[in-house]
Amino acid sequence: MTEVLPVVRAGELQTRTQEERWLIKPLWGRRAAGIVGGIPKCCKTWFGLDLAISVASGTPALGRFPPDETGPALIYLAEDGQDETHARIRGCCTHRGLDINALDLHVITAPVVRLDLAKDQQRLLATVEKLKPRLLLLDPLVRLHRLNENDASEISGLLGFLRELQRTFEMAVLLTHHQSKRVCAQPGQALRGSSDLHAFGDSNAYISRRDDDKLLLTLEHRSAPAPPPIQLQLVSRADGSATHLEALPDATSKEAPVPLNQRVLDALRDAHKPLAQTALRQLLQVNNQRLGEVLRDMERRGVATHSADGWQVAAPVATPA
Numbered sequence: 101m102t103e104v105l106p107v108v109r110a111g112e113l114q115t116r117t118q119e120e121r122w123l124i125k126p127l128w129g130r131r132a133a134g135i136v137g138g139i140p141k142c143c144k145t146w147f148g149l150d151l152a153i154s155v156a157s158g159t160p161a162l163g164r165f166p167p168d169e170t171g172p173a174l175i176y177l178a179e180d181g182q183d184e185t186h187a188r189i190r191g192c193c194t195h196r197g198l199d200i201n202a203l204d205l206h207v208i209t210a211p212v213v214r215l216d217l218a219k220d221q222q223r224l225l226a227t228v229e230k231l232k233p234r235l236l237l238l239d240p241l242v243r244l245h246r247l248n249e250n251d252a253s254e255i256s257g258l259l260g261f262l263r264e265l266q267r268t269f270e271m272a273v274l275l276t277h278h279q280s281k282r283v284c285a286q287p288g289q290a291l292r293g294s295s296d297l298h299a300f301g302d303s304n305a306y307i308s309r310r311d312d313d314k315l316l317l318t319l320e321h322r323s324a325p326a327p328p329p330i331q332l333q334l335v336s337r338a339d340g341s342a343t344h345l346e347a348l349p350d351a352t353s354k355e356a357p358v359p360l361n362q363r364v365l366d367a368l369r370d371a372h373k374p375l376a377q378t379a380l381r382q383l384l385q386v387n388n389q390r391l392g393e394v395l396r397d398m399e400r401r402g403v404a405t406h407s408a409d410g411w412q413v414a415a416p417v418a419t420p421a
Contacts, residue, residue, distance in 0.1 A: 122168040123235065123272045124151060124161050126327040127305070127319065130169055133266040133273035134301030137291050142307045143315055143334055144276040145177060146345040148237040149188055151274065155235045156205040159196045162332065162347040171234035174227070176208040178243035188343070195342040206231055213238075215258050216245040228269050236265070239276040241297075249293030259300045272303075279306065287318050307332070312387075314348070338375070338383040360386060361394050365403065365413065374410035 123130045128151060138144045152173040154161035161167065177185050185207055193200045208227065214220045215238075228236065238244060247254040266273045277297060279290040287306035288298035298304070306318045315332040331348040367383055368375060377395065381388050395411055398404040405414045 132302035138307035174233040175237040191343040
C-alpha cells in the first residue's frame with residue numbers, strides 16, 4: 101500500500117506566539133529563509149554578518165535590535181579570504197566588547213562551495229547537521245552556483261535545497277544577492293534573475309545607498325507587517341578599527357539629533373589631544389566639506405583652535421578680576 105502524507109486537522113497545527121516568531125525583531129523571522137539584496141558595495145555582507153554575530157553572542161544587531169533567539173551561527177563568505185573574514189569579525193567583536201575566541205560563530209573555509217552540485221549539497225547538509233546553527237549566512241548567491249539565474253527551472257532547484265535545509269534543521273537562512281539598478285515598485289522586483297528569488301523569501305532585506313551616502317534598509321516579511329525603513333551607516337574608530345554596521349536614529353524620533361558642531365566639540369574634548377581633520381572625519385563619519393565649514397566657524401567664534409598638530413578645544417580666557 102502506498103504510504104500517505106502526514107495530515108492533521110487545522111486546529112491541531114503547531115503555532116507560535118508573536119514573541120516566538122522572530123529571530124531578531126523586526127529584522128528577520130525565526131527559521132525564516134530569504135534574500136539580502138542590494139547593488140554591489142552596499143554592505144550586504146556586513147548586514148548578514150552583523151545578524152550572525154548577534155545570534156551567536158546575544159548582543160543587539162545594528163546596535164539596536166537584541167536577538168529573540170541565540171545559538172550557533174554558520175557563515176560562508178565566498179568573496180572574502182580567511183584574513184578578510186577574520187578582520188570583519190574581529191572589528192565587530194571589538195566594537196561590541198566580545199572575545200572572538202569565545203564567539204559561537206563558525207566559518208566555512210572551503211575555497212569553493214557549489215550548491216548546484218549534489219556533492220557540495222551533501223557536504224553542507226552534513227555540516228549543518230553537525231553544528232545545528234540557528235542561522236546560516238551564504239554570501240553571495242552568484243559565487244555558489246553556475247546556473248542560469250534567469251531560468252526559473254534551474255534556480256528553483258537550488259532554492260528548493262535551501263528550503264529543505266531550513267525546514268529540516270529549523271534554522272534561519274540568509275542568502276545575499278545583487279540587485280540591478282532599475283527602478284521597480286518593490287525592491288524585490290529589482291533582484292537579478294528569476295522572480296522565484298523574490299518569491300522565495302520569508303524575510304527579505306534590501307539595502308540601497310542614498311545621495312548623502314547613507315544606507316537605507318527596507319524589510320519585508322511574509323507573515324508580519326514591514327517596519328519603516330531604517331537608516332544604516334558603516335562606521336569605524338579614528339584608527340580604522342572596530343568597523344561595523346549600525347542603525348542610525350529614526351527620522352521620526354522625538355529625540356533631536358546632536359548638531360555637528362556639538363559632536364565635533366565633544367570629540368575634541370574626549371580626545372585630550374589635537375586631532376587632524378582627517379581623523380575627525382573618520383571618527384564622526386561626516387562629509388569632509390561640511391566638517392571643514394563647522395571647524396572654521398568654531399575657530400571664528402573662538403571655540404576651537406588649529407595648529408600644525410590638528411584641532412583642539414580653545415583654552416578658556418581668564419576673566420579679569
